[in-house]
Amino acid sequence: MQSLIAHPVQFLLYRFQRFRLGFRTKRRKIPAMRFVAIFAALLLPVQTLPLSAQSLPQLAQSLPQPFDREGATKVLENDRVIVWDVAWLQRAYPTHRHLYDYAGVYYTSGDRIIVSPEGVRRPTHTSAWDTFFFRRGVTHSEEGASAEPLRAVFLELKEAAPVGAADTASEGLGRKVRETDRLVIWEDIAAQDTQPPAHRHEMDAVAVAFKAGQKPRITFVPRGTVDHGEETAGADRSYLFELK
DSSP, X not given: OHHHHHSHHHHHHHHHHHOTTEEEOSSOEEEHHHHHHHHHHHTOOGGGSOGGGSOHHHHHHHSOOTXXXXXXXXXXXXXXXXXXXXXXXXXXXXXXXXXSEEEEEEEEOXXXXXXXXXXXXXXXXXXXXXXXXXXXXXXXXXXXXXXXXXXXXXXXXXXXXXXXXXXXXXXXXXXXXXXXXXXXXXXXXXXXXXXXXXXXXXSOEEEEEEOTTSOOEEEEEOTTOEESXXXXXXXXXXXXXXXX
């Protein structure tokens, strides 16, 4: 009997075989099949719980990756960052969740529709050379909405937190356009026939160089590098993303 009690399902079958007509309590007799139904309900697996009771990380893992889609091309990846060249084509993209903090710059103007998980549609126009930074966890779907697609360079920051900013700030990188606890974004609009001064990169950085009619040129610049801007030479406009 002790081994049967240790296994509730076997114990239930044992009791059912002994008392086919039902189970008697002090007050009333419970029909056997009703007892079986009550006992089975107590053994329902966790998977039958409502969706809201399930783990959010499990739900996130079931969604596609943000850039696993047509119009997105990976151009660089290392231990710190993944860089994508992204276009919003005229189509609906699936709902996705951003698993990393991410930043970047749009390099053409265009329209899209951003759709929340609840189905709320938000038409959005974005201008070229707008920069951005968002925390991980953003969940939405998108639709490209302009004949000439919106385009951007996206950086996914693979580390969950900053690894430590430099003791001294970099100089000669251009105009600072955005700073967060994760990165600094510098913009440089090249003057004609000028040689950038020598400068030292105090943090790991991603250089993004733009020249009319060409694809963006992406270069990872390790911390401590001293140069004359070779990674952006010949560009009409460039952005440097320093990683903290």
